[in-house]
Amino acid sequence: MALLLLISSPLLIMANIENPSESPTPARTWSGAVTEAASAPMWRWLGYVLLLLSVFDTIESAIPLSLMNPEWELQFMGSVVERSPVPLLGFMFVCFAEYLRRTRWSRPVAMGVSWAALVVGIGFILMVPLIVANTFRMETRTAAQVKAQLEQQFSQTQGLEAALTSASGENLTELLRRMGRLSEGQSPEETRDAVMGEVVKARQTLQSRADEAMATQKLTLTKRSYKWVVQASVVGGLLVYLWWGMGWVRRGKR
Numbered sequence: 001m002a003l004l005l006l007i008s009s010p011l012l013i014m015a016n017i018e019n020p021s022e023s024p025t026p027a028r029t030w031s032g033a034v035t036e037a038a039s040a041p042m043w044r045w046l047g048y049v050l051l052l053l054s055v056f057d058t059i060e061s062a063i064p065l066s067l068m069n070p071e072w073e074l075q076f077m078g079s080v081v082e083r084s085p086v087p088l089l090g091f092m093f094v095c096f097a098e099y100l101r102r103t104r105w106s107r108p109v110a111m112g113v114s115w116a117a118l119v120v121g122i123g124f125i126l127m128v129p130l131i132v133a134n135t136f137r138m139e140t141r142t143a144a145q146v147k148a149q150l151e152q153q154f155s156q157t158q159g160l161e162a163a164l165t166s167a168s169g170e171n172l173t174e175l176l177r178r179m180g181r182l183s184e185g186q187s188p189e190e191t192r193d194a195v196m197g198e199v200v201k202a203r204q205t206l207q208s209r210a211d212e213a214m215a216t217q218k219l220t221l222t223k224r225s226y227k228w229v230v231q232a233s234v235v236g237g238l239l240v241y242l243w244w245g246m247g248w249v250r251r252g253k254r
Contacts, residue, residue: 040096044096047090047091047092050086050087054090057083061080070141074131077134078131078224081127082231084124091239095245107249117242124232124235127228127236128229131225131232135225139221143214146213154203161196163175164196165196172189
């Protein structure tokens, strides 16, 4: 038995040498750690640049300020939400590889970025009720504008109807002549009735177009607001989770 073990041991060693894929490969793990250590500062600097660009974009979107204006507030929050992937990637890149090759000055910066992620995440979450509220305000304002335009157009048709109804004889003939609707083969009364019918049809057309415009604007506004609400909720949750995941920088562990 001892002789058999002595003979088999060199064979096992030779088998491991001939089949390196079956043996542990600590060199691969070491190489990955070296690559991660070498690229960590680069990813962090990329994160700082993305966060700085996000600040500039936010300031540009906020100018000129028009607080308490539902249209401006909705557009501003929508632009911030649409550009949210940029700061999200920036926060992730800054916390890349935790303390690996992190200089002394970058550690307090990482602490500040950690708390900034929490503040920005809460800000995105607070945008949700504001987006919903401003959506309803915009729908109310749009409906009021369409209604005012419709009433103005209706008042013009009502004035024409009143003039045609009150006119008679030579006055009716003169009125139809000014309108360019007087014809030789038709009496003034018949022409008036035809014009009145056209006015009624025009009023119905205006009403249907106004209803269609309001429905289209409401659908577009609702779809856009729904998308912004979902995006703001997801980004806000991810940033709060990122803050929680960066507990290592707040605990000061290496």
